[in-house]
Every structure is written in C-alpha cells, then in structure tokens.
Amino acid sequence: MATVEPMRADESKTPSVNIKEGDQAILKKGKTVRVFQIRKKRDIWLDKIKFSLDGAIGHFYGTTFEVKNGQMHKIQKTFKEAEVLGAEKGTDNRNLHDLDSNQKLSRDDIEKMRKEGAKGEEIIEQLIENSTTFKGKTEYAQEKWVKKKKQKHVAEFTVLKPNTRLMCQMYHEKSPAKILNIRMDTLAQILTYGNVHAFTNVAVVDTCSGLVVGAVLERLGGYGKVFHFHPGERPVRPIVDNLNFPQEYMDSLYNFPFCEINSLKDDTAAEEDKSGVVNDKFPTELVSCDGENSSDTSAKKSADSDIRTKDCEENSDNQGSGDLESGDLDLSSDPGTKKRKQELSTREANKILYNKRLSEAKDFLSKRNIDCLIIASKFNPTPLVTSLIEYVAPSRPIVVYSQYQEAVMDAYAYLRETGCLVNYRVSETWLREYQILPMRTHPEIQMSAGGGYLLTATTIVKEQK
Incomplete structure (x- = not known):
C-alpha cells in the first residue's frame, strides 16, 4: 500500500517569523498601536519614550521588550496588575x-x-x-x-507582525478617514460575502489606503490573482507596503488604472493588444491617463522625436567641433553621466514591466473570469459597478461598501433595473464592545457610531436580446 506524504507549505510563500532589519513591525503598549520600520541606529518616539529598535532584531514576533537606557531588552515575565495589589x-x-x-x-x-x-x-x-x-x-x-x-x-513594548486586523485597528483609532471608517467587523464581512479564498481571482476597487487589497492578499496566501483598480497612474496603498508580504504575494497583484477601463470594452483594441505582444514588444499607443486620445498622443510623440533628433544632430555637431579644438574628451567617465544613464535604463525597464503587467491583466479580464468584485471607494460606486460587472463570471458575488447610505442605495436602485444580479441585500454593520468582568459585565461607554453600509448580490447570465 502506497504511503501518502503530508502536504508541505511552500516556504517561499511563508512569511518570516523572525524580526529582520528593514521589516515593518508593530509596537503595542496597552491600547497604543504604531507601525515602525526596523532600522539600526535609529531612534523612535512612542508614548514619550525615546529608544532604538536594534535590540529587537533576531527575536521572534510577539516578544515583549523593556526599554532601559534607550535600548530594548527581552523580558521573560511581564508586569501584571494583580502582583502589586494588597490584601486590603x-x-x-x-x-x-x-x-x-x-x-x-x-x-x-x-x-x-x-x-x-x-x-x-x-x-x-x-x-x-x-x-x-x-x-x-x-x-x-x-x-x-x-x-x-x-x-x-x-x-514594556510587544513587537507584533503586521496584519490587516492590527492595521485596521491602528488606522481606525488614529485616522479613520483614510480607511473610510472601515471597522474590523466590516472588513471581515466584506471578505466573507465576497467568498475570498485561495485560488480565486478577485477584482478590487480600493481607495482606502490599500486596506481591502491587503486583506484579500492575506486571505489568498499567494494563490490566486488580485486586480486593483485605482485612480491615477500609480496606486496609493501604504497599508500593503507595511504588511511585509513576500514577493510571491506581490506577483499575484496587478495594477489597473481607471483610465484603462474603457480600452477593455473595445474588442478591436483588445485584439491589437494581443497582436502587439510579440518578442517582448508591447503596444505603445495606450489611452493616456490625462484624458488625451491615442492619436493625439502618437502625434505628440512623433513631434517630440523629430525635435529630439534635431537637437541630437546639433549637439553632435557642437561636440565634434569642441573635440577638434580641445582634443579627445571621454564623456563616459563622468560619474554624473553614468548615473543619469542608469536612471534612464531603470526607468525604461520599469515602464516595460508596467506595460507587460497591464497587458497580462487586460488579457485575463477580457476572458470575463473574475470570481469576485469588491468595491470600497470614496467615489460613487454606481458607475464602477456597471463598468466592471461584465467581467465577473456568472454566479459570483459582488460586494459594495460605502460609509454613506445614499451611495449604496443609488447603486442598489440602478442594479435592480439592469436585471443582471439576484439576491440583493443592503445591510448596515454594527458592533458594540462589552467589558466582561466578574459581576461587572456591561457595554463599553464609548463606541463607534457606524461601520458603513454593504450591498451584496450575485451575478447571473443576462439574456441577450
């Protein structure tokens, strides 16, 4: 009888449990939670205490340290309130x-x-x-x-590994507007209603500092794909940067600007994109994020190229005459010139990689095989849902979050008219913490007023007329 070996986790996709230099770490003291980058010979301030994080390097996450003379020292036993209480x-x-x-x-x-x-x-x-x-x-x-x-x-400080729960707690206490007032229970409901799990393809519209994107990446564990739709050319998601995800996690994340959504609806543009990817050559005529047409952009590029060629010819003539007068001069030995060349080559390589990733995202979205659509944005969700819902596969969930009831109800009314969804549900998340002590169990005096509103539904195959 053949023996079955137990499944082993992929070590490349397993986050490290040791504190290393350059990692983002969370320091917790009581209810105070802050995130810092571990760097040597760098002092930080927390609760009016100045100290260095050098002593934490090499220890496990979850270790408690005590600050002595500005340095962190590991302690075996933490101070408890009951130890100093008297009998009276x-x-x-x-x-x-x-x-x-x-x-x-x-x-x-x-x-x-x-x-x-x-x-x-x-x-x-x-x-x-x-x-x-x-x-x-x-x-x-x-x-x-x-x-x-x-x-x-x-x-005494406890060094914890950053996760979405702690980041959500920290932002909700310090600056809730940056995460659109999403609480921990609201974030859990978003992931649950969206059925986010490993080996799924999730489309996310996130303008809450990358909180939802980070939660989805953490739930997938490096297995699956995440398409982040964002305004502007580059996404702004500091929470994802602070979560210390391995490179395998980040390879499954694709950035997709809002200005490129219209190019997906044009079948001819999609075919041109597919035919343009030959021998690592990518299409250069993309829709500009500033609202310019591709023809205007190409015309400007051609005009700029003509001007550059003329300038290069004039510069070459001037350099030639200068060389004749002053002798042979090796410009390549100039360190400033070398640095500029390296920066240009790095910039071009990043641009090629960006176009390649964008082309891969377009090819995948054109197959309309998205398993879940999550929208947590400060913008009106109605046009976002109507633009992206056609790329979601049938019998898949969509989740729309907004901190305002009017925005959710507007999307609800519009989607009911289209008839492409079923099982509509609008809910308001509500949470109240309780203090549980012997003979003293009662709700907390202070609590958040609201946790936002959720619209959930399921896609169906729409009949074509």
Whole structure:
C-alpha cells in the first residue's frame, strides 16, 4: 500500500517569523498601536519614550521588550496588575475624593527614582505605599488605577507582525478617514460575502489606503490573482507596503488604472493588444491617463522625436567641433553621466514591466473570469459597478461598501433595473464592545457610531436580446 506524504507549505510563500532589519513591525503598549520600520541606529518616539529598535532584531514576533537606557531588552515575565495589589480592599468608593494630597510622592521624587535606575514596578509599589486612598478602593478600582500607572511608568513594548486586523485597528483609532471608517467587523464581512479564498481571482476597487487589497492578499496566501483598480497612474496603498508580504504575494497583484477601463470594452483594441505582444514588444499607443486620445498622443510623440533628433544632430555637431579644438574628451567617465544613464535604463525597464503587467491583466479580464468584485471607494460606486460587472463570471458575488447610505442605495436602485444580479441585500454593520468582568459585565461607554453600509448580490447570465 502506497504511503501518502503530508502536504508541505511552500516556504517561499511563508512569511518570516523572525524580526529582520528593514521589516515593518508593530509596537503595542496597552491600547497604543504604531507601525515602525526596523532600522539600526535609529531612534523612535512612542508614548514619550525615546529608544532604538536594534535590540529587537533576531527575536521572534510577539516578544515583549523593556526599554532601559534607550535600548530594548527581552523580558521573560511581564508586569501584571494583580502582583502589586494588597490584601486590603474597600467596599465602595463613595467616600474617596480625587485630591493632590492623596499622594505623598512628588514628581521630583519620581524623577529621582528614575535617574537612580528604579524599575517601573518599584515606582508603582512606592506610589501605592504613599497613597492614602489606595487601600480604601475596591478591587476593580485598584486594578484600574494600577493599569493607568503601568501605562505611564512601565516601558514594556510587544513587537507584533503586521496584519490587516492590527492595521485596521491602528488606522481606525488614529485616522479613520483614510480607511473610510472601515471597522474590523466590516472588513471581515466584506471578505466573507465576497467568498475570498485561495485560488480565486478577485477584482478590487480600493481607495482606502490599500486596506481591502491587503486583506484579500492575506486571505489568498499567494494563490490566486488580485486586480486593483485605482485612480491615477500609480496606486496609493501604504497599508500593503507595511504588511511585509513576500514577493510571491506581490506577483499575484496587478495594477489597473481607471483610465484603462474603457480600452477593455473595445474588442478591436483588445485584439491589437494581443497582436502587439510579440518578442517582448508591447503596444505603445495606450489611452493616456490625462484624458488625451491615442492619436493625439502618437502625434505628440512623433513631434517630440523629430525635435529630439534635431537637437541630437546639433549637439553632435557642437561636440565634434569642441573635440577638434580641445582634443579627445571621454564623456563616459563622468560619474554624473553614468548615473543619469542608469536612471534612464531603470526607468525604461520599469515602464516595460508596467506595460507587460497591464497587458497580462487586460488579457485575463477580457476572458470575463473574475470570481469576485469588491468595491470600497470614496467615489460613487454606481458607475464602477456597471463598468466592471461584465467581467465577473456568472454566479459570483459582488460586494459594495460605502460609509454613506445614499451611495449604496443609488447603486442598489440602478442594479435592480439592469436585471443582471439576484439576491440583493443592503445591510448596515454594527458592533458594540462589552467589558466582561466578574459581576461587572456591561457595554463599553464609548463606541463607534457606524461601520458603513454593504450591498451584496450575485451575478447571473443576462439574456441577450
């Protein structure tokens, strides 16, 4: 009987678990979450503490470090609030008053202890001993007080590997407008309704700093294709850059500007694109992102080429006369000239690669074999859906997100008239966090007002008249 070997994961597509120089890492202290790039001999500021990240290189992600003299040192045991709580506890806090005289230690005394090298735990113990009201507080009030002092005096940071959940949490707390107020639960529903999994081809319209694109790439795991439709010539997605994806993940990502969508609808243009890709030669007449026609662009290119040839002839004549007067002069030895030539060659190589990737994306989209369409954009989603829905295969989901109800309802009303979808559903995501403690379970006082609106539907084969 033949033995079956267990499936092994592709090591090239497995992210590293060790902290390396150049990686983007997340530093977490309490509820404070920030992302930094690991660089040697570079100081950063976090929670009014200045330190270097050199000590974190080589350790595993998830390790907790303590800052001493501006350097990070690994600690085996983290400080817990329950370790400094005494046996005496009060029944209620009705007789306690918030006064400065409750604490005998002054700020100068605390600074003196820090300069002498006292740890954060020792400072907190001294604050407890010199507090006149700590013993009269309830157990919950004592833990809350110690947690607040820990956030201020204990310099412990946990280095975490960036993922979409942490990035979504960080952006939602710091600058939610950059991710269109998408919460973690909303992002999870987008991926679930879109049926995003490995070996699927997903088209994404993302103008929320690359949050949805990063989540889709993370869910695919390097197996499948992602087509990112974006405004402008180059996409803006800092979240994807901070997720430290392997190169195999990024190879499955294709950029597609909005200005190239109209070229997909022209069958003749698609045939010309296919016939133009011969021996690594790519079509040069593409639709300009500035709204110019291809004929005008080609005319301008020809005119520019004529002017360049004339300038080159004049420069060659001038250089020839100069060489006759001053002797042989080797311009290739100039370091500035070499640098400019290298930059031009790199720029041309990137342009050729960009055209090649764009041509591959056009060829694939022309087959109309997209498994999912996700739109999370600050623009009106109606024209985006109507332009891209024809490239989605039948019986596939589409998901439209907007932080405004009017935009989602407009797309819903228009798509109902076209009759190319079924199973329409408009929903509003809502989430409330709860504080769960013994005999003290209750909702959090502060919560987000709304998590946006979702339109979901399924494509069908539209009958041709």
